[in-house]
Amino acid sequence: MQDSEKLRLLYQIYEKPFYHIAYAILHQHQQAEDAVSDAFEKIIRNLHRIGEPEDPSTKQYMTAIIRNTAINQYRKNLRYSQNCMDWNEEFSQIPDTQDEFNVRMKRNSLREILAGMFSVLSEQDEKIVLMHCQDGLTFGKISELLHLKEATVRKRYERARKRMITQKGENYELQKSK
Numbered sequence: 193m194q195d196s197e198k199l200r201l202l203y204q205i206y207e208k209p210f211y212h213i214a215y216a217i218l219h220q221h222q223q224a225e226d227a228v229s230d231a232f233e234k235i236i237r238n239l240h241r242i243g244e245p246e247d248p249s250t251k252q253y254m255t256a257i258i259r260n261t262a263i264n265q266y267r268k269n270l271r272y273s274q275n276c277m278d279w280n281e282e283f284s285q286i287p288d289t290q291d292e293f294n295v296r297m298k299r300n301s302l303r304e305i306l307a308g309m310f311s312v313l314s315e316q317d318e319k320i321v322l323m324h325c326q327d328g329l330t331f332g333k334i335s336e337l338l339h340l341k342e343a344t345v346r347k348r349y350e351r352a353r354k355r356m357i358t359q360k361g362e363n364y365e366l367q368k369s370k
Contacts, residue, residue, distance in 0.1 A: 217262040
């Protein structure tokens with residue numbers, strides 16, 4: 193059997209079960225589809241290791257690939273959501289005072305601080321930050337949407353985050369002195 197025929201047959205047999213396994217782990221349609229796609233990329237690279245498509249050992253091997261791929265994606269999601277929670281906590285840490293006027297000023301000036309923080313970013317960096325933290329997209333998905341390498345997206349996010357944190361400190365000092 194030729195590799196292309198074997199791959200076609202594997203896809204016909206395992207695509208739907210793969211999706212169900214991935215969805216059971218990830219609980220999101222798009223991420224389950226991404227996991228299936230990633231799993232088939234791994235299968236293509238290791239096609240020489242796979243026996244007959246209907247063989248029980250092939251089914252076991254294929255199931256392990258999708259399960260591990262989906263679990264890895266789930267773990268990445270946890271790390272990214274934790275990073276965003278840490279990121280959000282950093283920006284919400286404005287020192288508390290007992291003075292009611294200062295509390296109201298902080299609420300009103302928070303919008304100004306956020307606007308100032310985003311002002312130091314390029315349009316593309318702002319998109320990356322919002323897509324990752326507001327929309328919850330992975331760096332891989334953002335890289336696809338923006339037609340950039342995933343490593344580039346990660347680095348731009350990291351640098352944008354640092355610039356925003358620095359800008360937050362400067363804006364807070366300006367607000368405090370008013």
